[in-house]
Amino acid sequence: MPVTNLQLFLPELLLTGLALAVLLLDLWLPRARRSVLPVLSVIGLLLVGLAAASLWDPQRGPVYDFWNSYVTDNFAIFLKVFFAAVGGLVVLLSTDFLRDVRAYGEYWSLLLFVLLGMVLLAGANDLITIYLAFELVSLVSYVLAGYRREDPKSNEAALKYFLYGASASGVMIYGMSLLYGLGGSTNLQVLGERLASGEVTPLGALALMLVLTGLGYKVAMAPFQAWCPDVYEGAPTPVTAFLSVGPKAAGFAVLIRFALSVFPSLLPQWQVVVAILATLTMFVGNLLAIRQQNLKRLLAYSSIAHAGYLLIGVVAAGSQAGWGLPAVLFYLVAYLLMNLGAFALLLLVARTRGTEEISGFSGLAQGAPFAAATMLILLLSLTGIPPTGGFVGKFYLFAAAIESGTWWWLALVGIINSAISLYYYMNIARLMYFGQPAPELVKRPAGLSVVVWVALIGTLGLGLVPEPLMALARQAGMLFVGR
Amino acid sequence: MALEYGPVAVLLTFGVALGVAAMVTAWLLRPSDPYAAKQAVYECGMEPIGPAWSQFYARYYLIALVFVVFDVEAIFLFPWAAVFKQLSAATAMGAVPLVEVAVFIVILLIGLAYAWRKGDLEWTR
C-alpha cells in the first residue's frame, strides 16, 4: 500500500513545514525581528506534539504506510510527543545563549531538522528509512556541535563527533547491507520472518554486531563512548543538553524496534551481548565521572552511565516486553526532565560566574537558595533517591530486570552503580551547601527559568505520582508484548 | 570456470610484461648521467615556484560543495523519469507522481535559495 491516510503523518508534515518556514523566515526577516523565530518554534513544536498526541489510540494496532516503510503505533507516538517536548525545552534553553552568536536563525531550523529526523526514526520500519532518518539526525548534530564557529573547542567537538559518528554509520550501513542479503528485503518485519526461519549463521551474527555497533555509538554505549565527553564539553551548552537526551532517545527507539522486530531468532545471543555492554557502560560512565571537574564533562559521563541503566531495560524487554519497554520509556522522560534541568542551572550559574567547572556551584545555597535546592532535587533524581522521577524510573528498570528472570543480576549491577554515582553527585551538593559563599545569580533569563520550573515540577511529579505516565508507557509498550 | 577468466589473465600478463620490458630495455640502453636539472620537477618548461600545496581561492570550495550536493540529488530524478509513464498510468490520479517530485524539488530549491541569500553563490563579495 502506498499512502493510506496522510492524517497519521500529520506531525511529520507539520514539523517539516515548520523547519522550512523558520529557515526561510530567517533569510528574509530583518535582523531585529528574528527573535520571533524561537517563539514560532516553540508554538510549532507544541502543535506538533498535540498533533502526535491526538493520534494516540490504545486500541489501535500498528498502521503501516508508505509501502510498509513507516509505521504509526503507540510506541512511535509516545516518542514523537516526547521529542516535541525535548525540542520545546531545548529551544527555551537556547534563547539566552544565542544572544551572543552571530549566525542566529540557522540554529532554530537546524534544531527542528534534527527533531524531524528523530521523529522519523521513531516510526521508521525499513532499513532505508532508518538509515535516512539516522543520518538526518547525525549530520545536523555535527553542525550543531560546532555551532560556535569562532571557538576552537566547539570545532574540535564537531570534528570528533563527525569522525566517530560517520565511521559508526559506515559500519552500520555495511551491517544493513549484509542483512538485506540474508533476508532479501529491507522491511523489518519481512527480515524478521525470513531470519527466524533459517538457523543462525555467522554472517547473521556479524550483521547484528555491525548494526549494534552503529547504534551503540549513537547512544554512547561502552566501548563506543570515547567521543562523548569531548563532544559534550566542546559543544555549546544548550546543544550538549540536547545531544544528551534527544539523539540518545532516538537511538534507543531504533535499537528497541530493531532488536525486537528483526532479531527474535537471535534473542538470547543479543541479550547476552547487550547485557555485558550495559554493565560495562554503567561502570565506565560512573567511575570516570568521579574525577571530573568540569560539570559538562561530568554530565557527559553521567549520561553514559544513564545509557547503561536504559540498556538494562532493553535487555529485559527481550524476555519481558511488558516490563522492559515501559520502564525504558518512563526513564527517558524522567531523564529528560532531570538532565535538562541540571543543564539549565549550569547555564544560569555559568552566566553569572563565568565558569563551567563544578567550583562555580560553590556556596550557591547562600546566594541563590532556590536554585541550589532545585539542583539538589535534580541531583537526587539523577542518583535515584526518592521522592523523584529518577528513583521511580530506576525502580521500574531494575524491577524489569528482576522480572525477566535470567537478567536479575543487572539490577544488582545497577544498584552498585547508583551507589558509586551518589559520590560525585553529592560532591556537587556538598559544594553548594558548604562551599565558599559566592554572589547571588544576578540575571535569570525567562527561558531558563521556565525550564528549571518544568524540570523541578516534572521530576517531583513523576516521583510522587508516577502511575499516569507509567500507564501510557505500558500502552506504548503493548505492541511488542507477546512476541 | 577458471578457463573463462583466461583472456583476463593473458591480458594482465601481457600488460605487465610489456610495461616491465619497456622500462628494463630503457634502463639497459640509456647512458647513466645524472645532474641536478634532471631531478627538478618538470612543469610545462617553467621553473616551479613554491610548493604545490598552495592556497586555493576559498570560493571554489563553497561552490564545489553546493554543486556536489545538488548534483547528487539529481540521481533521484533519473529513476523517477524512467518509470513516470507507468506510474501515472497505474495510480488513479495521474498527477500524483508529478506532485511528489515537485515537493522534492521545492525542498531542494529552498536549499538553493538559502545558499543564494547567504551570498554563497557570489563569486566576489
Add this chain to the structure above:
Amino acid sequence: MSPVPLQAYLVVAGLLFAMGLFGVMTRRHAVAALLGIELMLNAANINLVAFSHYLSPNRAINTVLDGQVFVLMVIALAACEVAVGLAIILRLYRTMGVLNPDEASSMKW
C-alpha cells in the same frame, strides 16, 4: 562467460570495507579519515547492488529493487556527509591551524 559469482562481489566489498575501517582508525589526517569512511560506504553499496541482482529470480531483470534504491540513498547521503565533514574540517583548520584530530586536543579525560 558464466556470470561472476556472488562471493566475488562480497569479497571485494569485504576488502574495501576493511581497508576503509583500517584507514579511519590509523590515518591521522582528517581528510584521509574521511576517505576511509567513503570506502566503507561504497563497500556497503557493492554489497547492496550485488544482493539486489542475485536475489532477483530472473537475473536478466533486477526485480528486488530495494537494494538499488538503498544505494541511491547512500550515495546522496555520502555527498551530504562529505559536505558537512569538509566544512567542519575547514573550520577547524581556520581556528586551530591543524588537520589532525589528535593534535586538535584541548580536552583530555
